[in-house]
Amino acid sequence: MTKRFEIAYLLKEDVKALLNTNIIVKGWVRTKRGNKNVAFIAVNDGSIIHNIQVVADPAKFEEELRRITTGACIGVEGKLVESQGSGQAVEIQAEKIVVYGEADPDSYPLQKKGHSMEFLREIGHLRLRTNTFGAVMRMRHEMAYAIHTFFHERGFFYFHTPLITASDCEGAGEMFHVSTLDPENPPRDKEGKIDWEQDFFGKFTALTVSGQLEGELGATSLGKIYTFGPTFRAENSNTPRHLAEFWMIEPEMAFYDLDSLTQLEEEFIKYLVRWALDHCMDDLEFLNKMIDNSLIERLKSVVDTDFVRLPYTEGIKILEEAAAKGHKFEFPVSWGVDLASEHERYLVEHHFKKPVIMIDYPKEIKAFYMKQNDDGKTVQGTDVLFPQIGEIIGGSVREESYDKLLKRIEELNIPMKDMWWYLDTRRYGSCPHAGFGLGFERLMLFVTGMANIRDVIPFPRTPGNANF
Ligand code: 4AD
Ligand code: MG
Numbered sequence: 452m453t454k455r456f457e458i459a460y461l462l463k464e465d466v467k468a469l470l471n472t473n474i475i476v477k478g479w480v481r482t483k484r485g486n487k488n489v490a491f492i493a494v495n496d497g498s499i500i501h502n503i504q505v506v507a508d509p510a511k512f513e514e515e516l517r518r519i520t521t522g523a524c525i526g527v528e529g530k531l532v533e534s535q536g537s538g539q540a541v542e543i544q545a546e547k548i549v550v551y552g553e554a555d556p557d558s559y560p561l562q563k564k565g566h567s568m569e570f571l572r573e574i575g576h577l578r579l580r581t582n583t584f585g586a587v588m589r590m591r592h593e594m595a596y597a598i599h600t601f602f603h604e605r606g607f608f609y610f611h612t613p614l615i616t617a618s619d620c621e622g623a624g625e626m627f628h629v630s631t632l633d634p635e636n637p638p639r640d641k642e643g644k645i646d647w648e649q650d651f652f653g654k655f656t657a658l659t660v661s662g663q664l665e666g667e668l669g670a671t672s673l674g675k676i677y678t679f680g681p682t683f684r685a686e687n688s689n690t691p692r693h694l695a696e697f698w699m700i701e702p703e704m705a706f707y708d709l710d711s712l713t714q715l716e717e718e719f720i721k722y723l724v725r726w727a728l729d730h731c732m733d734d735l736e737f738l739n740k741m742i743d744n745s746l747i748e749r750l751k752s753v754v755d756t757d758f759v760r761l762p763y764t765e766g767i768k769i770l771e772e773a774a775a776k777g778h779k780f781e782f783p784v785s786w787g788v789d790l791a792s793e794h795e796r797y798l799v800e801h802h803f804k805k806p807v808i809m810i811d812y813p814k815e816i817k818a819f820y821m822k823q824n825d826d827g828k829t830v831q832g833t834d835v836l837f838p839q840i841g842e843i844i845g846g847s848v849r850e851e852s853y854d855k856l857l858k859r860i861e862e863l864n865i866p867m868k869d870m871w872w873y874l875d876t877r878r879y880g881s882c883p884h885a886g887f888g889l890g891f892e893r894l895m896l897f898v899t900g901m902a903n904i905r906d907v908i909p910f911p912r913t914p915g916n917a918n919f
Contacts (some may be wrong), residue, residue: 453528459498461531461541469531476503476543477526477551479580483519485509490516492545494525500586500737504534504542515548521562522554522580568906575910575919583741586734587899587907590727594894595679597726598700601719602677607702610669610676612662614683617654618869620664621818625686626657627695658683661888662701663820664873667849670703670884671876677702679891687914691903692792692841694892696912703886709831709848712885713808716835716844717758719889720806725754727898743900749838750898758806761798763829766809769802770794789816792841799836807836819859822848822885833887840897846887853877 455475478496493502505527528547571578578584631651640646647655662678669676678701739746770784782791812832821830835844850856895907905911910919
């Protein structure tokens with residue numbers, strides 16, 4: 452029986468022993484060219500960015516070659532030989548060709564190269580077959596694998612937090628409801644309000660915006676955990692950096708303080724970027740050529756630089772001075788404002804020219820759970836700010852004092868019925884702890900050089916769009 456090989460194997464491994472033997476490859480046709488004496492078919496099977504070249508005799512395969520056009524799926528059996536042409540080491544001399552699926556050239560949308568990203572989003576079911584999306588999706592896998600490896604090597608446990616929850620971790624009120632009540636005729640209580648007690652879970656529930664609160668239960672029992680799963684935000688942000696459904700990695704560590712937290716944040720990102728450089732060079736070279744020609748240089752520079760630690764108050768001073776010297780910001784800056792992405796990018800791209808970990812934010816602009824500083828004004832929150840991306844990580848040391856946490860929950864009117872179990876971690880064996888969340892697609896933007904977050908996830912969910 453002739454054996455099938457994946458193209459990545461044939462082009463990457465030492466295949467001397469296979470030369471001049473018969474093998475099978477299967478995949479999708481990228482291009483077909485040639486003349487009456489010889490036909491060349493470039494086949495890609497998704498295992499690697501490169502195609503393998505199939506050489507076929509037009510006289511022998513007249514019928515098959517007529518059916519083979521860009522996008523068709525074929526299987527080829529033939530002899531693996533050293534390539535005559537430049538550009539590839541080996542090629543296949545076809546002896547048998549099977550056409551699994553034709554792709555009608557009059558309607559198949561991916562005929563020529565150079566479609567716009569907007570157009571490709573409209574054909575999200577087919578764009579995965581382009582070189583660009585192949586590269587991005589292979590890198591997505593590599594990054595996910597690197598994330599699990601990083602934490603496993605350091606003794607963290609992968610901890611699964613629920614997607615359906617009753618608590619709004621970030622307190623922004625941007626949750627998607629989960630309900631099986633009849634929307635036309637929901638049950639009502641005595642006051643005429645919807646009676647969530649009669650809903651599936653006996654209470655109001657929604658899709659989670661973060662696994663952190665449950666993650667803290669993991670950290671305060673197992674020591675070090677991380678989550679890696681989908682999160683949902685019903686925020687109406689139509690920007691190149693926001694999704695309504697995105698993946699987040701949330702490590703949570705007992706006995707970490709602000710220093711050890713920011714150290715881990717920096718080590719983690721550098722590890723992932725280094726992994727991309729070590730394991731994804733074929734795809735990176737393609738993206739560097741086609742999408743962003745400073746990509747590889749930028750990735751290398753992040754691996755080699757120390758990230759800045761910048762207290763919010765100092766960051767505001769730098770921005771105020773820039774504004775005073777005439778730098779135009781769309782949104783005004785003063786102590787207390789939540790930084791806009793233009794401010795973050797000014798600090799990272801103009802002022803420091805390297806990643807910045809901003810710390811000690813005003814408590815009013817951060818979530819209730821962050822550890823309060825003695826100044827009574829700031830909390831030990833950390834945002835990691837990156838060139839082009841802005842915020843890539845948000846994290847903090849957690850408030851471990853029961854009294855301070857309760858007071859903050861009351862100040863913010865967070866309903867106690869949702870928080871009793873979280874407060875119990877501070878009532879029984881409370882411990883100093885810290886954690887952060889890395890937006891997986893923000894990381895993917897950085898390591899691929901893609902400009903829009905809709906193009907680094909297979910099937911993006913954004914306001915007004917849940918196709919495919
Ligand atoms: O800063 P955020 O809101 O922090 C949290 O959710 C914390 N509970 C994390 C923690 O401490 N465990 O979100 C964390 C990260 C952001 O820095 C950003 O990278 C990403 O999640 N993110 C988004 N990515 C894509 N689309 C969105 N709408 C995002 N919102 C946040
Ligand atoms: Mg944030």
